[in-house]
Structures are given as structure tokens and as C-alpha cells.
Amino acid sequence: HGVYQALLANGVGRTVEEREGEKEKIHRIVLAVSSDYFRGMFTCGMRESHQSCVALPFLSTSELEVLIGYSYSGILLLSWDSVFEITCMALQLQFQSALSICLNFMKKEMQASSCLDVASFAEAYGMSELLEEANDFVLRNFMEVSSTSKFQDLQAEKLLNFLRCDGLCVPSELAVFRAVISWIEADPEERLAHAGLLMTGVRFPLMTFREFREVRAINLRMECFGNKEVELYGSALKEFGFSLPKSQDHCRIRRPKDAVVLVGGDQLNPDVGQRIPSREVWFANSLRSGTGLVKDIEWRRLTEIPDKPKFRHGVAVMDGRLYVIGGCFFYAKDDIMKSAYSYDPVSDCWKRLADMQEFRSNLSVVVHELHLYAIGGDKDINTNVDSVEMYNPDTDTWSFVRPLDLALSGHAAAVTNGEIFISGGFNCKYECLVSTCLYHPERGTIYLADMTHDRAQHCMEALQSHLYVAGGVCNLRKFYTDQLVCEVYDTVADCWTTFASLPMPHVGAASIVLEEKIYVLGGYCQDDYSESALVHRFDPIMQRWENMGKLPGAVTDIRACLMHLPQHLRHFSSSTL
Known part of the structure; x- marks a missing residue:
């Protein structure tokens, strides 16, 4: 680093930026506004307040120029090649708004190849919130992170901390073992x-006998290379053989x-008279x-619809509140509803809202620009509609907007990049x-x-500027049958491509979408009307579906959303399934 000199001007105009060791003309007021x-x-x-030229020793010219440019333009161009250096200087010179942009970049653009660098940076500078975000990213994406070169540079102590964490997301404990072996083999001596x-961070009791064979094989391979002192197999066998596989002490439990x-x-x-639609709300x-x-999911009762x-209703979350819109309570013509309710989890209170202007079931509800939109749906058992209604929470009113x-x-409807997308469905026939x-x-x-x-009757979710559709029925043989093919839409290229088919029907x-993975919950099989209480999760990185467990109650024509709930509900509720 050389000496960077700033020629401070009080008049208008600014010279073109010059190289290190030379002078750049900058307005005092611009720097004073941008930097504490x-x-x-x-x-x-x-004394610098009276000087016409101020020397700034030991500062990197390139990062300082970037921050000065930001002070004038309000534009800060960042990449992983530069963000850590710019953040350091923004901290040093107290460019608070630029610092916020840098930290937001690290959180929003975090990747498997950069998360460990972010964690190290956050730890070095005492940024606890950023450190928590980075560590949680590692836990959520451990499989991908463990295949990067940065993972091989982890200190043993930090690796062990990740391994021992309940929140580690892995398809099986064998994946944890393989990650440890790859880390060891990067520098075996x-x-x-x-x-x-x-x-000790690998939970061997969670392995099957088939998986444990690989542990034994790897240990024998190490012994063949002359590493007699390695006792992976012996210690693992003891833990594997004498622990309880179902013990909750060994189960990995993640709380998103x-x-x-x-x-x-x-x-x-099969007996329509015995069907009991649900009022329950679970989380x-x-x-x-x-x-x-x-895999399994711990479900708890949250409340009941009043x-x-x-x-076949619609749900959405807006401003921390759950909205439940329309639907039907049975299968007759007059059983379709136009009521609307909101639920505040903080106060544990429901509020009856104004009714929609039309009866609607089998509809879609989305949040767009702080308003709810109820899109289409059935107004009776044989008639669907093209109308769309907008709910204004400030006035508690529904109004018609442009129809379909x-x-x-x-x-199915979803919002991404501030736009509403609609796919498939039934037409008027x-x-x-x-x-x-x-x-x-x-x-x-x-x-x-x-x-x-x-x-139709399918799911669509937005993830990283793509739309994923799965499940539902189709007209394959002139009558409805299960649609197992899944597709993803690229909103930039305007094209669809298929991805891994569902392992079973979900109509x-x-x-x-939870933690960058897509969940499909419940439904039924159109071909034989059997229900499925299973939850399947798709990982876009691994490109596969996995079974995550079962639902707690009603399993078809349900709706789901993502909510931030008070901590006392997450840890001390007594109604655990």
C-alpha cells in the first residue's frame, strides 16, 4: 500500500480519478455525508479540516476509489473477488451505507464456495449475525460445501463443531463419514x-448395516497403507454395536x-358421509x-380455523399474518365459501375479514405489492370463474381487478421477481x-x-428465478390420471425442462419452499383414490426427491405456507405429535 492523497475541494467539479501516489479532487461534503x-x-x-490536501497512508487505492465512487454515484459494484477488501475499508473508514450493502451481498449471494470465507471473515471482525448466517448455510448445504476446496482447508476444531451440530443437513450419516474421510485424505500425514x-462427530448408530460395511472397508484400506494406529473401525464398531439406533440422543434435529x-x-x-374435513392448523x-x-417431521398444533x-381453499402470509381464503366445507353445490380470516401468531388471535365478492374454491391466493389476490376458482361444483379479486388490508375490502x-x-400461482405467474389448471370444460x-x-x-x-390440482413454487411444478392430474387417457412428470420454468429464457419425476402421485x-428446497405435502392418487400422507422434498442441487416423513392429520386438498412463529410456540408447546 502506498500513500493516497485527497485534494479536498469546496467548489464544483471533480477531477478524473488518478493512480496511487497522485491526487484526486474530492468534495469534503460528499465524504462527510458518506463516512463517519x-x-x-x-x-x-x-487539523485536516483546514488542509487542502490530506494524506491517507496505508490505504489501498483500489478499494478507496470504489468507496469514493459510491459516495458520488450511489452505485457499489461487488463481486466475491473484491467484497472482503471493500468491506474491510468500509469498516475502517465507517462508510455505513456501503458496509450495509457489502454485508447484504454476503448474505444474499452466499454460495458453497464462499460460505466458509464469509464465516472466517465474520468471526475475525466479530460480526455475530453474519457468522450465524454463514454457519447455518454450511449446515444446510453440507453435502455441497464438503465437495469444495475451501472445505479441505477447514481447521479440525471447526469441522468437528459442524459435525456435532444437530442442524447438520445430510441424506444419511454415511455422507458425514465420507466428508470426514475426504478431509483426512487431503493431507493424511x-x-x-x-x-x-x-x-466422535459421526453418529454411527444412525447407520444401517449396509452403510457400516463402507466404514469397515475404508478402515481396512487405511490399515493396508501402513496406518495401523488408525482405529476408525474399532471405535465405530463399539458405538455402532452397543448404542440404540432409535435413540433421540443420536438423531439429528433441525429447527428451521x-x-x-x-x-x-x-x-x-370411501364413505362420503364419514369424511371429516379439517379445521386444524399445524406447524x-x-x-x-x-x-x-x-426422516421425520415433528408436527405441533398451532390453532384451529374459527x-x-x-x-380447496387459499392461504398466504402477509406482514406476519396468516390469511385463509375461501374454499369449501363439503361437496355439495352450496358448500363453497367466500369468507376470509387472518391469524396473528403473536397474539394468537383470529380476525374475521370482509367476505370476497364471489364464492371460490380450488382457487389460488398470492401476495403482490402488499395486497392479496384471489385468482379464479370454482364458484359451484360445475362452474369455474375468470374473475380476480384484490384484498386491501388497510380498508378491509375486496375489489375486482382485471379478469383472467x-x-x-x-x-397454481406463484410470485417471483415481483410478477405473478399462473400455470395449468382446468378450463371451463x-x-x-x-x-x-x-x-x-x-x-x-x-x-x-x-x-x-x-x-391441474398441482403445485408450483418459485426458487431462484425458476418455477417448479409437480404433481396433479392430467388428461393422458381421455380421463384424469396422475401426473408424475415434474417441470421447471426458466423465467429468463422462457422455456420449460423436465426434472426428476415424483416417486408417487400427489394430487x-x-x-x-424451505431452506432452498421444495416440499410437496400429502395429496392422493387419482388412479385408485388412495391417500398419501407422505412429505417429499426435492433438492435442486442433488436433483432428487427424498421422503421426509408423514403429515399429522388431513392429507388432501390442504394448503401450506411459511411463517415466522414466536419462540415459545417452537419449544414449549405440549401438543406434540
């Missing part, structure tokens, strides 16, 4: 000494910051990883559609590329 450091320098009687301690909330639903009892308090690939039971181009029900459109409450409908396969299922 310079504000103190120029306004607290320091130095790291074999840490092997025994690191293996936001909770999946399930609302209402129905059960397809997923924790995700549990057990032996092998066994109305008749609901299924055609009547729709059983469709109750045929399944392949269409995809962009809907705007004032401008109406713009059609996009069609899906490859028709579908009338709920869906949600």
Missing part, C-alpha cells in the same frame, strides 16, 4: 492424528427459522434425520391445460411458453 470517519475529520476541529476425535404451516384439508374416506417444529435415509372446516383470459380452477401466463392486475394476461405436460397436495 471523514465527518469527524472535517467537522470536529481536527498431518490429519490422521485428528481422525479419532473427528469420528421459519416453520411450515399446514391449514385445513380433507380425507378421502413443523423440527426436521429429524434418523437411521439410514429415515369457521367451518376448509379444503379464461375461467380457471385447480391452477374441466380439461387440464398446458398453459403458462404472466398475470398483472391492471394489464391482464400475457401467455408464455407452454408446459410440456398438461396438469391436491400442498407445497412450500
Whole structure:
């Protein structure tokens, strides 16, 4: 670093930026407004406040130029190649707004290749919130992180802290063992000494006998290379053989910051008179990883809808409140509803809202620009509608906005990049559609590329500027049958591609995105009307579905959303399933 000199100007104009060791003309007031450091320098009687030229020794020219440029333009261009250096200087010179942008960049753009660097940086500078975000990213994406070169540079102590954490997300404990072995083999002479301690972070009782064979094989391989002092197999065998596989002491239990909330639903009892639609609202308090690939969800009751039971309804979360809209409470013509309720989890109170202007079930509800939109749906058992209503929470009123181009029900809607997307559904003849459109409450409908396969009563979720559709029914054989093919839409390229098919049918299922993974919950099989209480999760990185456990109650025509719940509900509720 050389000496950077600033020629401080009080007039208008600014010279072109010059190289290190030369002078740059800068307005005092611009620096004082942007930086607490310079504000103190120029306004607290320091000698620099009277100097026309100020020397700034030991500062990097390139980062300082970036911050000065930001002071004038309000634009801060960041990349992983520069963000840590710019953040350091923003801290040193107290450019608070630039610092906020840098920290936000690290949180929003964090990747498997950068999260460990962010964690180290946050720890070095005492940034506890950023450190928590980075460590949690490592836990959520451990499989991907463990395959990076940065993972191989981890200190043994830090690696062990991750391994011992309940919140570590892995498909099985064998994946944890493999990660440890890859870390050891990156520098075996130095790291074999840490092997025994690191293996205490692997929960061997959660392995199956087939998985444990790999542990034995790897230990034997190490012994063949002359590493007789390695006792992976012996210590692991002792723990594997004499521990209880189902012990909760060994189960990995993850509590995401936001909770999946399930609302209402129905059960397809062959005797219609025995069907009991649900008023219950449940939430997923924790995700549990057990032996092998066994997963489970800890469900807890949150509340009950203060109305008749609901299924084929709409739900949304806005300003921390849960909204439950429309739906039906049974299967007759007059059983469709237009009521609306909101629930505040902080006060544990429901509020009856103004009714919609139309009866609606099998609708979609989205949040767009701080308003709710109830889109399409069935107004009776044989008629769907093209109308769309907007709810204004400030006035507690519903008003019609621009209608759809055609009547729709059983469709799916999602918001990404500030725009409302709609896919599939039934038309007025109750045929399944392949269409995809962009809907705007004032401008109406713009059609996009069609899906490859028709579908209705399906799920659609937005993730990283892509739309993922799964489940539902289709018109494959002139009558409804299960749609197992899944597709993803690229909102930039306007095209659909298929991804891994569902392992089983999910018609009338709920869906949600939690921690960058897509959950499909419940539903039924159209071919034989059997129900599925299973929850499947798709990992876009691993490109596969996994079984996450079962639902607690009603399993079909349910709805789900993501909510931040008070801590006392997350840890001390007595109604645990």
C-alpha cells in the first residue's frame, strides 16, 4: 500500500480519478455525508479540516476509489473477488451505507464456495449475525460445501463443531463419514492424528448395516497403507454395536427459522358421509434425520380455523399474518365459501375479514405489492370463474381487478421477481391445460411458453428465478390420471425442462419452499383414490426427491405456507405429535 492523497475541494467539479501516489479532487461534503470517519475529520476541529490536501497512508487505492465512487454515484459494484477488501475499508473508514450493502451481498449471494470465507471473515471482525448466517448455510448445504476446496482447508476444531451440530443437513450419516474421510485424505500425514476425535462427530448408530460395511472397508484400506494406529473401525464398531439406533440422543434435529404451516384439508374416506374435513392448523417444529435415509417431521398444533372446516381453499402470509381464503366445507353445490380470516401468531388471535365478492374454491391466493389476490376458482361444483379479486388490508375490502383470459380452477400461482405467474389448471370444460401466463392486475394476461405436460390440482413454487411444478392430474387417457412428470420454468429464457419425476402421485397436495428446497405435502392418487400422507422434498442441487416423513392429520386438498412463529410456540408447546 502506498500513500493516497485527497485534494479536498469546496467548489464544483471533480477531477478524473488518478493512480496511487497522485491526487484526486474530492468534495469534503460528499465524504462527510458518506463516512463517519471523514465527518469527524472535517467537522470536529481536527487539523485536516483546514488542509487542502490530506494524506491517507496505508490505504489501498483500489478499494478507496470504489468507496469514493459510491459516495458520488450511489452505485457499489461487488463481486466475491473484491467484497472482503471493500468491506474491510468500509469498516475502517465507517462508510455505513456501503458496509450495509457489502454485508447484504454476503448474505444474499452466499454460495458453497464462499460460505466458509464469509464465516472466517465474520468471526475475525466479530460480526455475530453474519457468522450465524454463514454457519447455518454450511449446515444446510453440507453435502455441497464438503465437495469444495475451501472445505479441505477447514481447521479440525471447526469441522468437528459442524459435525456435532444437530442442524447438520445430510441424506444419511454415511455422507458425514465420507466428508470426514475426504478431509483426512487431503493431507493424511498431518490429519490422521485428528481422525479419532473427528469420528466422535459421526453418529454411527444412525447407520444401517449396509452403510457400516463402507466404514469397515475404508478402515481396512487405511490399515493396508501402513496406518495401523488408525482405529476408525474399532471405535465405530463399539458405538455402532452397543448404542440404540432409535435413540433421540443420536438423531439429528433441525429447527428451521421459519416453520411450515399446514391449514385445513380433507380425507378421502370411501364413505362420503364419514369424511371429516379439517379445521386444524399445524406447524413443523423440527426436521429429524434418523437411521439410514429415515426422516421425520415433528408436527405441533398451532390453532384451529374459527369457521367451518376448509379444503380447496387459499392461504398466504402477509406482514406476519396468516390469511385463509375461501374454499369449501363439503361437496355439495352450496358448500363453497367466500369468507376470509387472518391469524396473528403473536397474539394468537383470529380476525374475521370482509367476505370476497364471489364464492371460490380450488382457487389460488398470492401476495403482490402488499395486497392479496384471489385468482379464479370454482364458484359451484360445475362452474369455474375468470374473475380476480384484490384484498386491501388497510380498508378491509375486496375489489375486482382485471379478469383472467379464461375461467380457471385447480391452477397454481406463484410470485417471483415481483410478477405473478399462473400455470395449468382446468378450463371451463374441466380439461387440464398446458398453459403458462404472466398475470398483472391492471394489464391482464400475457401467455408464455407452454408446459410440456398438461396438469391441474398441482403445485408450483418459485426458487431462484425458476418455477417448479409437480404433481396433479392430467388428461393422458381421455380421463384424469396422475401426473408424475415434474417441470421447471426458466423465467429468463422462457422455456420449460423436465426434472426428476415424483416417486408417487400427489394430487391436491400442498407445497412450500424451505431452506432452498421444495416440499410437496400429502395429496392422493387419482388412479385408485388412495391417500398419501407422505412429505417429499426435492433438492435442486442433488436433483432428487427424498421422503421426509408423514403429515399429522388431513392429507388432501390442504394448503401450506411459511411463517415466522414466536419462540415459545417452537419449544414449549405440549401438543406434540
